[in-house]
Amino acid sequence: MYATVPSRPAALTSGIGLNLQLLLPERDRRPDGRGVLLEFGAPAFFGVRLSSTVRVVEAPEYLLDPKAGYLRVRFRRRLHRRRGDEPFEVFRPIVTRCFRPVREAMVRIGRDEPLEDNLQMFYGQPGFPLAEPGDYELEVELRVEAEGGRPHVLRSNRIALRVGRPQFRADELEVFDLFDPLTGLYLALGGTKKALPVTHDRLKELEEARRHRNKDRADAVAAAILRARAIDAGRDYRAETNRSVQLFDQLAADLEVFNPITRRETEKLRDKRKAEVSTS
CATH class of the missing domain: 2.60.40 (Immunoglobulin-like)
Structure with a gap:
């Protein structure tokens, strides 16, 4: 029960x-x-x-x-x-x-x-x-x-x-994807490519576009998407631990957008994935 x-x-x-x-x-x-x-x-x-x-x-x-x-x-x-x-x-x-x-x-x-x-x-x-x-x-x-x-x-x-308010017209257009309930569910679950493959691919495109547009500073939206992708890639059913480590390493430069606890827990996940790779 x-x-x-x-x-x-x-x-x-x-x-x-x-x-x-x-x-x-x-x-x-x-x-x-x-x-x-x-x-x-x-x-x-x-x-x-x-x-x-x-x-x-x-x-x-x-x-x-x-x-x-x-x-x-x-x-x-x-x-x-x-x-x-x-x-x-x-x-x-x-x-x-x-x-x-x-x-x-x-x-x-x-x-x-x-x-x-x-x-x-x-x-x-x-x-x-x-x-x-x-x-x-x-x-x-x-x-x-x-x-x-x-x-x-x-x-x-x-x-x-x-x-804050949108800084670019692209920010406004991206709302159609960011405020889609499936996007909300994807990020709340820490990524789930298996259940939401279309949402996963669209958010990957959105993340890359925002990184290109905001080269001079860490983008909080892109960092949140990348964090979810890194977590999801390390799950057992994905069997992509190496890919998870690569994504976490890419995220390292953007950790400033998170609070100290989220940043620490993200680093612990990264270290755990690295340990799994080294022992496999």
């Missing part, structure tokens, strides 16, 4: 002294670190970090995985009008995790042992949440169960996002 969401909040030994933090890409960040400029049409990658400032606690290892149901991502559009902004909405991932009714694998969280995970906010169940140029606010909430069974909600820092 499986369930798509946990039946109860994550049980922690204490809800006090926990700090939940959103991490931003280092490029195009505001000087105060509280906001970031996103390229039009680019998948938004953030990092989520949970640390304990008081004592070491235990938590499920996938506590910060948005697909697991403990973490809620809230966003809203800033209108800059006297009547106020739009209300917050909840981003629901297109893929969710299944649970077995057994005790989850636990990890320890402390001041120097934070729990970290990726947060990709590009395509979800309702569609594309950051499709329109403009200003947004984003925060995450974590449902935990403190001592005594009391429910407790942790909230992260609230960050400002500005989705």
